[in-house]
Structures are given as structure tokens and as C-alpha cells.
Amino acid sequence: MSLLSVENLTIGLPSGGDRANAIENVTLQINPGEIVCVVGESGSGKSMTANATMGLLPPGLPVRSGRIMFEGIDLLTQSPEQLRRLRGARLAMIFQEPMTALNPLMRVGDQISEALRMHGDTSAATRVPELLAAVNLPDPKNLARAYPFRLSGGQRQRVMIAMALALEPSLLIADEPTTALDVTTQMQILRLIREIQTRRHTGVLFITHDFGVVAEIADRVAVMQHGRIVETGTAAEVLNNPQHPYTQALIAAVPRGIARATGPTQPGEPVLRMKGVVKTYRRGGGLFAKGTSFQAVHDADFVLHRGETLGIVGESGSGKSTLARCVVGLVTPERGEIKFNGSELRALSATAWKPFRRHIQMVFQDPYASLNPRRSVGDAIAEGPILHGTSRAKALDRARDLLRLVQLDAGAMDRFPHEFSGGQRQRIGLARALAMEPELLIADEPVSALDVSVQAQVLGLLADIRKRLGLTMLFITHDLRVAAEICDRVAVMQRGAIVEQGETGSVFNAPNHTYTQALLDSIPGRHWTPPESA
Amino acid sequence: MNFARRFCRHPGAVIGLVVLILVIAMALLAPILFPGSPWDMAGAPFEPPGEDGMLLGTDSLGRDVAAGIAYGARVSLLVGAVSTVVSLFIGVALGAIAGYLGGLVDDLVMRFTEFFQTIPSFVLAILLVAIFTPSISSIIAAIAVVSWPPVARVVRAEFMSLRSREFVQAAQVLGKRPLGIVLTDILPNALSPIIVLASLMTASAILLESSLSFLGLGDPNLMSWGFLIGSGRSVIRLAWWMSVFPGLAIFATVLALNLVGEGLSDALNPRLRKRGAKP
Numbered sequence: 163m164s165l166l167s168v169e170n171l172t173i174g175l176p177s178g179g180d181r182a183n184a185i186e187n188v189t190l191q192i193n194p195g196e197i198v199c200v201v202g203e204s205g206s207g208k209s210m211t212a213n214a215t216m217g218l219l220p221p222g223l224p225v226r227s228g229r230i231m232f233e234g235i236d237l238l239t240q241s242p243e244q245l246r247r248l249r250g251a252r253l254a255m256i257f258q259e260p261m262t263a264l265n266p267l268m269r270v271g272d273q274i275s276e277a278l279r280m281h282g283d284t285s286a287a288t289r290v291p292e293l294l295a296a297v298n299l300p301d302p303k304n305l306a307r308a309y310p311f312r313l314s315g316g317q318r319q320r321v322m323i324a325m326a327l328a329l330e331p332s333l334l335i336a337d338e339p340t341t342a343l344d345v346t347t348q349m350q351i352l353r354l355i356r357e358i359q360t361r362r363h364t365g366v367l368f369i370t371h372d373f374g375v376v377a378e379i380a381d382r383v384a385v386m387q388h389g390r391i392v393e394t395g396t397a398a399e400v401l402n403n404p405q406h407p408y409t410q411a412l413i414a415a416v417p418r419g420i421a422r423a424t425g426p427t428q429p430g431e432p433v434l435r436m437k438g439v440v441k442t443y444r445r446g447g448g449l450f451a452k453g454t455s456f457q458a459v460h461d462a463d464f465v466l467h468r469g470e471t472l473g474i475v476g477e478s479g480s481g482k483s484t485l486a487r488c489v490v491g492l493v494t495p496e497r498g499e500i501k502f503n504g505s506e507l508r509a510l511s512a513t514a515w516k517p518f519r520r521h522i523q524m525v526f527q528d529p530y531a532s533l534n535p536r537r538s539v540g541d542a543i544a545e546g547p548i549l550h551g552t553s554r555a556k557a558l559d560r561a562r563d564l565l566r567l568v569q570l571d572a573g574a575m576d577r578f579p580h581e582f583s584g585g586q587r588q589r590i591g592l593a594r595a596l597a598m599e600p601e602l603l604i605a606d607e608p609v610s611a612l613d614v615s616v617q618a619q620v621l622g623l624l625a626d627i628r629k630r631l632g633l634t635m636l637f638i639t640h641d642l643r644v645a646a647e648i649c650d651r652v653a654v655m656q657r658g659a660i661v662e663q664g665e666t667g668s669v670f671n672a673p674n675h676t677y678t679q680a681l682l683d684s685i686p687g688r689h690w691t692p693p694e695s696a
Numbered sequence: 697m698n699f700a701r702r703f704c705r706h707p708g709a710v711i712g713l714v715v716l717i718l719v720i721a722m723a724l725l726a727p728i729l730f731p732g733s734p735w736d737m738a739g740a741p742f743e744p745p746g747e748d749g750m751l752l753g754t755d756s757l758g759r760d761v762a763a764g765i766a767y768g769a770r771v772s773l774l775v776g777a778v779s780t781v782v783s784l785f786i787g788v789a790l791g792a793i794a795g796y797l798g799g800l801v802d803d804l805v806m807r808f809t810e811f812f813q814t815i816p817s818f819v820l821a822i823l824l825v826a827i828f829t830p831s832i833s834s835i836i837a838a839i840a841v842v843s844w845p846p847v848a849r850v851v852r853a854e855f856m857s858l859r860s861r862e863f864v865q866a867a868q869v870l871g872k873r874p875l876g877i878v879l880t881d882i883l884p885n886a887l888s889p890i891i892v893l894a895s896l897m898t899a900s901a902i903l904l905e906s907s908l909s910f911l912g913l914g915d916p917n918l919m920s921w922g923f924l925i926g927s928g929r930s931v932i933r934l935a936w937w938m939s940v941f942p943g944l945a946i947f948a949t950v951l952a953l954n955l956v957g958e959g960l961s962d963a964l965n966p967r968l969r970k971r972g973a974k975p
Contacts, residue, residue: 490869512873519871532862536884546870594866 164191165365166215166253166333171228173214184210184223185389194332195363197356199376199397201412202386203613208369211386212335214238215367216255217245232333251281254326258338260318264310270294270321271306277328293324297354316347320354327358334359337369344477345640349684352378371614373416374643377401377687385409402693413692415618417643430468432501433602433634434489437463439498439508441484458484459495461659466602471628471635473649473666475642475681481658482638483527486606489636490524491515502602520550523595527607529587533579539565539590540575546598557597564593568623585616589623596627603628606638621648642685646670654678702963709959715952719945723769730763734919738763745937753937755928761938764924765945771920772949775836775905776898782840784894787847792878794848795855806852809845817842821904825913832915835908839901850893854886888964895957899950906946921946 168190175184185207192198202208213219215230217237230237232253237245257263265273274293275286283289294302297320310318319339326334336355340348356379359366370376376383380397385406393406404410441459459481466472476482487493489500491507500507502518510518523546526532533542543564544557552560562572568589579587588608595603605624609617625648628635639645645652646666653663654677662675673679682688704710722729732738738750738760745753745761752761794805812820824838858864859882867877908914909922910929921942928938 487865492865492868516871519869522869524866524869526862526866528862532866534863534867534881534885537880545867545872549871549876591866594870598870 165194165196165233166190166192166367167229167231168211168215169229169231171211171214171230172226173210173219174224174226176222181388183226183389185214185386188228188386188389188391190367190384190391190394192333192365192367194365195359196381197359197366197368197379198382198384199368199370199380200384200386201370201373201376203371203412203615205388206386207389208371208386209337210389212255212337212367212369216249216253216335218255247281250277250331251329252331253333253335254329254331255335255337256319256322256326256339258341260315260322260342263322264318266310269307269309270313274306274321274325274328277325281329283329289328293328294321296327296358297321297324298350299324314347315343316350319343319347319351323351323354323358327362327364330362331364333365333367335367335369338371339368340375341371345642345686346477346680346684348375348686349378352686355379372686373401373413373614373692374686374688374690377690385412401690404693412615415615416692417618417621417641417647418692430470432465433468433503434466434636435499435501436465436485436489437499437501439463439485439488439495439500441481441488441493441495457658459488459658462653462655464653464660464663466634466636468601468634469632470650471637471648473637473639473645473652474655474660475639475645475652476655477640477681479657480655482640482655483606485655486524486604486636486638489602489604490522516550519546520598521601522604523598523600523602524604524606525588525591525595525608528611529584529591530611532591533587533594535579538576538578539582542579542590543594543597546594550598560597561593564596565590567596567627568593583616585612585620588612588616588620592620592624592627596631600633602634602636604636604638607640608637609644610639610641617644624648642670642681654681699963703959706955706959706962708955709963712952712955712959715948716956719769719949719952720773722766723773726763726766726770730760730766732763734763734767735759742931742935744935745941752941753935755924755938756931756935761924761941764919765921765942767919768921768924768942769945769949771832771915771918772902772905772946775832775839776902776953779836779839779843779901779905780894780898782836783844783897784847784890786840787844788851788883788890790844791848791851792855792883795852796859796874796878796882798856798859802852805848809848812842813845818904818907821908822911822913825908830908830913830915832918835905835913835915838908839904842904843897843901847890847893847897850889851886854889855882858882858885888961891964892957892961895953895960899953899957902946902950902953 168188171188172186173184175181188211190198190211200208200211215237225238240248264270271290274290278286278289290306291302294305299305299317299320313321340351343351352375355366358364368379376397383395383397383400384391385393385400385408387408393400393404393409400409401413404413439459439462440457442455442457444455462481462485464472474482474485484493488495491510494509498508502522507518540558540561543561544554547557547560548554562575565572565574570586570589579590582590608624609620612620621644627633637645637649649666651664652666652669653660654669654675655661656677662669662673662678669678670682673682737758739748739754739758741754741756741758743750743754745751750760752765755761790805790809794802821838821842824841825834828834864877864881867881905920906922909920910926912926914920914923924942925939928935932939
């Protein structure tokens with residue numbers, strides 16, 4: 163008998179939504195000791211399925227039909243009190259955001275023992291250190307007395323897992339548990355879930371959007387689109403021989419992680435040269451106390467040649483975004499040289515910077531925050547050229563051309579950013595940067611907030627435009643697969659320093675630095691090569 | 697459109713708006729409704745409401761209370777509106793400078809703001825009006841001077857969060873001047889809390905003006921609600937109508953402004969709409 167069996171579950175949306183039902187006729191089985199991945203893009207209803215199982219549906223969403231059978235009982239007909247007994251003890255959940263899933267005012271040990279006491283287990287004092295040790299946290303005794311803010315994201319996620327596993331549930335629901343984590347941490351957490359699951363024979367319902375993660379962890383896979391399951395099968399079947407066109411499209415959009423042939427073989431003259439740049443951030447301190455300081459960037463020398471794309475790769479906090487912001491003057495480093503075509507950019511006044519603004523432009527990470535919500539798309543794109551003395555009519559004409567270049571309709575001119583999807587907004591951001599006809603384009607994680615199929619489109623567009631306009635590009639990313647896709651050379655950053663740089667192919671195939679090696683080993687699904695689809 | 701529909705979802709806000717429009721109409725139509733000066737005798741003194749053609753009675757000198765309220769509305773609304781505009785001007789400017797520039801400038805501006813916040817505002821207003829002799833302009837100036845600090849604080853907080861947004865950085869990268877960024881990128885996005893605050897400030901300015909004229913610090917040439925209550929105070933047992941009707945006028949106007957402010961707040965911030973409004 164299967165552990166969890168979701169049968170023909172349909173959950174409605176309030177009228178006026180973009181579709182009638184959040185999920186429709188979802189049928190899903192999980193056996194003991196099995197990891198089932200539910201994959202889909204944002205809005206596909208995958209989290210809704212998990213929340214329904216856990217009894218965490220937001221109010222106002224009616225269950226139209228179906229059953230959720232767990233160990234022989236229908237979860238949908240249980241009273242709140244009956245559900246409470248089951249939750250935590252028999253089924254447990256880990257959430258996406260470890261930063262907000264723990265109570266910040268409670269020691270982590272107390273939070274775990276609370277979960278135990280809630281279900282009548284009185285052995286908390288001995289069990290808590292055991293549990294923390296079981297999720298491979300160092301020094302469990304002391305760690306139990308720490309408050310959540312002292313722990314890193316990965317450590318918090320481990321605490322969440324320890325809490326979820328405290329009562330040895332038979333079903334664990336994991337809703338994108340590694341999405342907010344760095345790639346090396348993600349790999350550790352995935353291994354941990356795998357290991358604990360094998361040891362305790364737990365069934366796992368694992369929600370993710372990343373096929374790499376699926377390849378890493380799944381026994382069986384269900385692919386969701388618009389609230390329906392379009393394909394199910396064993397991991398090997400779905401990954402290597404997808405049947406449904408949507409699954410095929412999703413898998414085709416996964417960046418390969420294989421370095422493509424490098425672009426310009428003859429490096430042009432240097433466009434940008436960074437030498438000895440140091441940026442220090444100070445925190446705290448006041449009249450009497452000295453604050454702490456932290457070097458966000460040091461030892462990050464590189465040269466960018468005309469027409470090439472240099473990828474800066476690193477985990478969060480490695481200083482890669484600070485480095486990019488130094489180049490465009492949003493951040494002023496204390497020391498070092500930033501030479502653009504031979505002119506020093508560091509410590510220029512705003513007026514002296516202005517002529518360079520034409521030549522250096524930036525595309526930002528968050529498509530929802532990088533456009534002024536109160537300005538029409540046409541105005542946003544035309545604004546830069548107008549500031550630099552182009553006539554309004556001419557700038558608007560050019561904006562129309564640019565929208566076409568980034569594959570948007572010219573009718574978008576008079577509309578406002580909130581009317582567009584994330585991928586479309588990112589194209590508008592790109593058009594805004596291109597309106598200045600820059601020589602050097604800095605792209606700060608331009609695709610990390612996008613779904614994988616949209617990500618592939620935007621990357622394709624970037625590569626195409628770069629070739630057509632002969633742009634030089636500095637591409638910041640945390641995702642090595644993306645870097646491999648688009649960069650001629652990569653520089654790997656760790657704690658503010660570039661530890662390795664070289665041709666993409668040689669760095670990926672023969673990394674010299676141990677950190678690069680660790681990053682490459684942590685790419686989820688590295689052993690899986692997506693099938694070449696038609 | 698959308699905004700109007702969201703506003704209309706609040707029955708209270710709609711009632712407030714109607715009351716406010718009535719008060720404004722009364723102020724505008726005062727010379728037509730009550731020709732002649734409100735300071736002139738219109739009938740016998742101590743006439744109760746409804747007698748001798750006096751809708752709301754007469755005061756101890758035989759002046760028409762209804763005419764006084766209608767003319768008083770002009771003063772109250774004028775003082776409320778102008779002093780709010782002036783204090784918005786001061787508050788937005790200082791808040792924007794502090795929030796956008798940050799650092800030492802922020803510290804200086806905020807300490808300056810706190811200096812005003814530590815002095816009880818009503819006492820400061822009395823002091824200012826007493827020093828500069830009571831007149832409509834000194835009253836407006838005094839109210840503006842005591843009521844800008846909350847504006848500066850709200851604007852500063854909005855600017856601090858907006859200035860680190862990526863669209864502001866994008867404008868910087870385009871080479872836009874700071875003043876342009878403040879006026880066209882940040883300020884329009886910070887407008888909704890400012891509008892809400894303005895409606896509430898108008899209400900408290902009207903209260904402040906009434907309190908000042910109640911104490912005899914109003915403009916001696918202009919009839920105002922606070923003055924009516926102040927002059928009727930000594931005979932409140934004999935002639936309740938002299939104090940009660942102007943009091944009701946203040947009450948209704950201030951309540952209306954507060955209701956409108958709350959409606960605006962919910963209509964401008966659709967995400968916070970939950971409380972109070974029916975779906």
C-alpha cells in the first residue's frame with residue numbers, strides 16, 4: 163500500500179483568477195522510502211499540492227473533489243484536532259525560506275524540543291543534541307543554545323530538517339528546501355535528505371523547479387503545468403526520455419553546464435582593466451565603539467577585452483555584485499584602478515562620470531524592482547538617451563526599435579511595468595540598457611529570478627544581441643550552468659577574491675583551485691546530461 | 697476607475713467625503729447664504745435655535761450663530777489646507793534630503809526634527825502666535841512649524857527604502873542627476889503615504905486653530921469655530937447652542953477628514969486592504 167495517495171484532487175481558485183482551479187485532477191502516489199519530485203514552473207500548482215496535503219491551504223480555496231489518503235485515512239475529512247496530532251508526528255514539512263521559518267526569538271534547541279513536547283515526547287533533553295548531530299551540525303550541545311540569527315542559511319535549513327524529523331514521521335514534505343541556498347550548501351542538504359531518508363525509510367514529497375535537483379535526488383517524478391500533472395514516471399524515464407511536449411521543452415531549457423566553443427579567438431584590445439580594487443564595508447560602531455569592517459572585494463584583478471564575455475561566478479557574499487557595482491560607480495572602492503579604455507573611473511565626480519554613462523550600462527537582477535512602477539515602458543527606455551541630449555521624438559523612435567530587438571511588441575510603449583511578466587520585464591531592462599548604445603554591458607544575475615524556460619529565452623536573446631552589436635559583457639551569476647552557456651571566460655570569486663580565471667572550457671574541464679572544484683561538484687545533476695531533443 | 701472603486705468600498709470614507717464636500721460648499725456659499733458680516737447683530741441676544749428666523753439661535757450680542765459657523769468654515773478650511781501645504785513642503789524637503797543622502801546629513805536633519813518633536817506642539821504654537829501677534833498668517837505659520845516633523849519622518853523612511861531599489865540604481869547608471877531621481881523616480885512612489893498623512897494633518901490643523909482661537913489667540917478680524925465656542929463658554933448653562941453647534945461643526949469636519957484619510961490609505965495601498973473593508 164502506498165504511504166500517501168492523492169486521488170483526483172481538484173482545488174478551486176476564487177473567481178476572477180487566471181484559471182478556474184489551482185490544481186485539477188492531481189493524482190500522485192508516494193511509497194515508503196521513496197522520493198517523489200514534483201517539478202514545475204512558478205504558478206504551476208506544485209506548492210498548492212504540498213500545502214493541501216499538510217492541511218495548510220489558504221482560506222477561501224475550496225476543495226472541489228478528490229481525496230488525500232495517508233496511511234489509510236483521508237486527510238481532507240479530519241478535524242483540526244486530528245490533523246494536529248498527525249502533523250509533526252506522522253507528516254512533517256520543510257519550507258523554502260530557512261531565514262523566516264524559524265522563530266527568531268527562540269533558541270533553536272527549544273524550538274526542536276517544543277516540537278517533541280507538543281506530541282508528548284518528554285525525552286527532549288537527550289534527543290535534541292542527537293537530532294542536531296544527525297543532520298551533521300557541528301557541536302550540537304552549544305548549537306542548541308544558539309538563536310537562529312547566529313546560524314547561516316544552510317545551518318538553519320538543517321535545523322528545520324532536524325525539527326521535521328524529530329518525531330520520525332513517515333512522510334516528509336519538502337517545498338523547494340534548497341532554492342534559497344548556495345550551490346555547495348544545496349548539495350550538502352540534498353545529500354543529507356537522501357541519507358536520512360534511506361536510513362529511516364521515510365517517504366519524501368519534494369517540490370522543486372530545478373531539473374538538476376531532480377536528477378540528483380528523485381526516484382520518481384511528476385511534472386506539473388497549469389495545475390495539472392502532465393507526466394509521471396521514474397526519474398530515469400522522465401529525465402532521459404520525456405514524452406510530454408512541456409517536459410521536453412523544460413528539459414531542453416535546462417542549461418547544459420557544458421562549456422560551449424569560445425567566441426572571439428582573437429582577443430581585442432582591453433576595454434576594462436581592474437587592478438588592486440578594494441572595497442570595505444563597515445558596520446556598527448558609533449561615538450565610542452569601533453564597528454566591524456569586512457572586505458567585500460580585494461584581490462580581484464581582471465582584464466576584459468573587446469567583444470568578449472567574462473563571467474564572474476561565486477556564491478552569495480563572495481563580492482561579485484559589489485565588484486560589478488564598482489565598475490558602474492554605484493559603489494566607490496577605497497583603492498585600486500578601474501580603467502575603462504584607458505581612463506580612470508574610480509572616484510570620479512558625478513559630472514565627470516556622465517560621459518562614461520553612455521558606454522557602460524547595467525542590467526539588474528530583480529525584474530520586479532528594477533523598473534519604476536510609475537513610468538511607462540517607452541519613457542523608461544527613452545529616458546537615458548534624453549538625459550544625454552537626444553531629442554524626445556528620436557529617443558522614442560529608438561525605444562520602439564529596441565522593443566522589437568528584445569522581441570516585445572511596440573504596443574508595450576505606453577503600458578506600465580506591472581502589466582508584464584518577469585521575463586518580459588527583464589527584456590525591458592535590457593532594452594533600457596541598450597538604448598544608450600553601450601560598449602560594455604554589465605549583467606548582474608539577469609536570469610536568476612526567472613523560470614527555467616524564460617531563463618533560456620533571455621539567455622538566447624542576450625547571446626544574440628551581444629553578437630549582433632559586438633558588445634563586451636561582464637556577466638555576474640551564481641549559476642555555473644548559466645555561466646557555461648554564455649561566457650567566453652570565467653572568473654571564480656570566493657570571499658572577495660578571484661581565485662581562478664581562464665577560458666570557460668579549461669576552467670570547467672580542468673579546474674585548478676579546490677574551491678572551483680567544489681563548486682563544479684555541487685552543480686545539481688552533474689552526472690546527468692539532458693537528452694538532445696528535437 | 698480602480699482607485700475610485702476601492703475607495704468607495706469604505707462606507708465610512710464615502711460618508712466622510714460627502715460631509716467634507718458639504719462643509720466646503722457651506723464655506724464657499726457663506727456670503728450668499730448669509731449676506732452681511734457675521735459680526736453684525738442679526739436679532740435679539742440669547743435667541744434659542746429656531747426662534748425669530750434664527751436657525752441656530754443668536755449669541756450674547758445677537759449675532760447669528762449659523763452665519764458664524766458658515767464663515768468660520770472658511771477660516772478653518774483655509775488654515776487647515778494652507779498650513780498642511782506649508783508643513784508638507786518643509787517635511788517632504790527635509791525628509792527627502794535625510795533619506796536620500798543618509799549618513800551625517802541624515803543625522804543632522806533628524807536631530808533637528810527631534811528638537812521640534814520634544815517640545816509639546818500646542819505650547820509651541822501658542823508661544824509662536826503670542827510672539828508674532830495673532831493673525832491668520834501667523835496662525836498658519838505656527839501650525840505649520842509644529843506639524844511638519846511626522847511628515848519628515850514618514851518621507852525619510854520611504855526614501856530610505858526606495859533609494860536602494862534597483863530602479864533608482866538604474867537611473868543613477870543612466871547618469872541622471874540626484875534632483876531628477878528624487879523628483880521623478882522616488883517621490884512619485886512615496887506619494888501615497890504622504891497623501892494619507894496630509895488628510896490627517898488637515899484635521900489636526902483645524903483642531904489646533906480652533907484651540908488657539910478658543911484661547912483668544914485667533915485672528916481678531918475673522919470669525920472662527922474656536923472663537924464661537926470660546927465666546928459662548930461663559931454662558932454655556934444659559935445658552936448651550938452657542939458652544940454646541942460650532943463644536944459639532946469641528947467634530948464633523950475632523951471626523952470626515954479622518955475617515956477620508958483612512959479610505960485613501962486603503963485605496964492607495966491595495967495590499968493592506970484587508971482590515972475594515974468588505975471584500
